[in-house]
Amino acid sequence: MEDINDLYKVFSDEKVMAYIPEGVTMKLKRIIALAKPENIASNRVIQKIGLKFEYLVSGLPEEFDFYNGEPYYSLTKKEYLEMTK
Known part of the structure; x- marks a missing residue:
């Protein structure tokens, strides 16, 4: 580890990963980010934990405009189970 920032990155990856099995257990069909x-940094964590880029969000109404232009990532239950074999 180079410094405290590298240590933080490892902890954040592990923290996020802890929620994925819980989502699968709750019978969620898809986890999105x-x-x-x-x-x-957030985009790297999302990709590192296995979520795949699908598209850039667009065309949302003004009240949700904040999300327009954001990458939409997802991981299906099937994809997660394949990763954890």
Whole structure:
């Protein structure tokens, strides 16, 4: 580990990963994540834990405009179970 930031990155990855099995247990069919494109660290964590980029969110009404332009990532239950074999 280079410094405290590297240590934080490992903990954040592990923390996020802890919720995925819980989602699968709760019979969720898909786990999704959104992050602002400029938030490089969050996008890396999302990809590192196995969620796949699907598309950029667009066309939402004004009240949800905050999400327009964000990458939409997802992981299906089937994909998760394949990863954990």
